[in-house]
Amino acid sequence: MRTPLITRTGYQKLTQELDHLWRVERPETTRKVTWAASLGDRSENADYQYNKKRLREIDRRVRYLRKSLENLKVVDYSPEQEGRVFFGAWVSVENDSGEQKRFKIVGYDEIFGEKDHISIDSPMARALLKKQVDDEAVVRTEAGEFVWWITAIEYEKPTGKD
Template identity: 50%
Template sequence: MTRWRPPAPRSTAIITREGFERLKSELDHLWHTVRPEVVKALAAAAAEGDRSENAEYIYRKKQLGEIDRRARYLSKRIPVLQVAESGPTDRSAVFFGATVTLENEATGEMVVYRIVGPDETDAKRGWISVDSPMATALLKKHVDDDFEAQLPAGPTRFCVVSIGYP
């Protein structure tokens, strides 16, 4: 008996130019630098004898699998990505690529987000996916617009303080 799983939700295939170049650079680095080093270390570990008890061999084999998995993903993903070369014509509203400053209406806390593609999100930098609930709620909003976003902590109200584009 096989278990049925619903298909994974499709992510938007849009990306900034710098994000696209970063992914291409990562793929190149994996194939030409990291993978050859791991293969060399794997061969050295394999030459040591009994592979069933060789921790170095087991670790390198696992590491090689992770590298190959990421490289395979990038090789399939990069060709389908669409690079957003220019910003929107209406720069007074929130669209892909915008950097937005928001005020949490309950706490008064200010937060800054940049709306990017799903392949380049970075929570530490405040880069959120265009597919995220926050970005979805933000799209087409203008300065001084109030809106509600469904966050993990529950519905939260925000006010758009500023909008900028690189």
């Protein structure tokens, strides 16, 4: 089960995506389907077939976004988080081999298309929660146990605009 949390930025992105799909893409695709249907034989009409499929994809995504946005809890930055790893933190880690990683701990819906974001439900994030700089985190996965040290923790502070 996914933890129903999201950052304010992530929530705004999903809201913008929903708005764009509903107000721009769906009406445009509906017009294309109507135009293609008016041409006659739908079984061999590529425009009709493609746009009808695209309309189903849009509708599926709109349903998903509406349901998700309804159930997600927005987690804003709090000064009490400073110094420890919590939801929304940018965390830098290093292992014994000197390999370094930096990523932000976010909700499931925010990781797609972002190579430097990890889900709060991932083994790495779970191992890091509540830890401080210089703490050791043992990450347990199907591939084995991996040890990482926290080298930095940062939070994006709100700009005061909203």
